[in-house]
Amino acid sequence: MTVRIGIAGAAGRMGRMLAAEVLRTPGTALVAGLDAPGSEGQDLGTIAGLAPTGVTTGADPAAFLAGLDVAIDFSTAAATARLADAASGTGTRLVIGTTGLDTAETEAVERAAQTIAILRAANFSVGVNLLLGLAEQVARTLGPEYDIEILEMHHRLKIDAPSGTALAIGRAAAQGRGQPLEALWVKSRDGLTGQRPDGAIGFATLRGGGVVGDHTAIFAGPGEQLELTHKAADRSIFARGAVRAALWIAGRPAGLYGMKDLLGL
């Protein structure tokens, strides 16, 4: 069976990589693209630097979803929430890579997952997903004497901070400590902050150049420090993971899935 795939955020940096990845993946067909109003009519092949495909970007989510098996969404948080609502109406499965969703937007995705299958990941790389498992294990093993700090660096165009992946690493570490991340996080520091609260999980954000995505989880304890680092060299790792997720989700019942489920971690 051929899985008919559409890309939301098709004209973006990830959207172009995704189009190229779908076109080279057997068992898939690239059938539609969605982008912001005003960016209609761009051929998905051409903007990915390949031969024209005859499939062009549109701006109407309902028209985009018609005739799709799976939509892969790497757009903006507000657009993702609207797409999740629309997809639960049409029964279209979703793969969501967009980060920076607020509480209401996250709830829209969770609500949609009651009627459709959704795989959401802040990072589609296999290495990062292993790092999440390791961070949880290390946090559990070392215990609260070890201070956890998460450092991330991304390209200068990124609009949200800390990165979705940094927060996912923090969430994994908090889980290792048996607590919700929201009870422990310190997302930025400025001025006279006072001492580090016991058990806090701190975040530090760097932005510059074309860095695709670097993340380090630091466990700083009495007399020693353990660091786990992942560096993404190329965005194609995210596109590969997302297209793999689209093939995987195509046969799944309603629910909210993650890369853990796909990778069997």
Ligand code: NAD
């Ligand atoms: P980008 O700004 O290059 O692309 C976003 C695209 O979304 C743009 O083309 C924009 O026009 C489009 N868009 C805006 N409003 C829209 C709407 N209403 N409907 C449809 N499309 C709309 O950004 P990017 O670097 O491609 O990243 C996109 C998202 O994916 C970000 O949230 C980023 O953090 C995330 N991301 C996730 C992963 C992962 O592995 N999960 C990897 C890389 C990026």
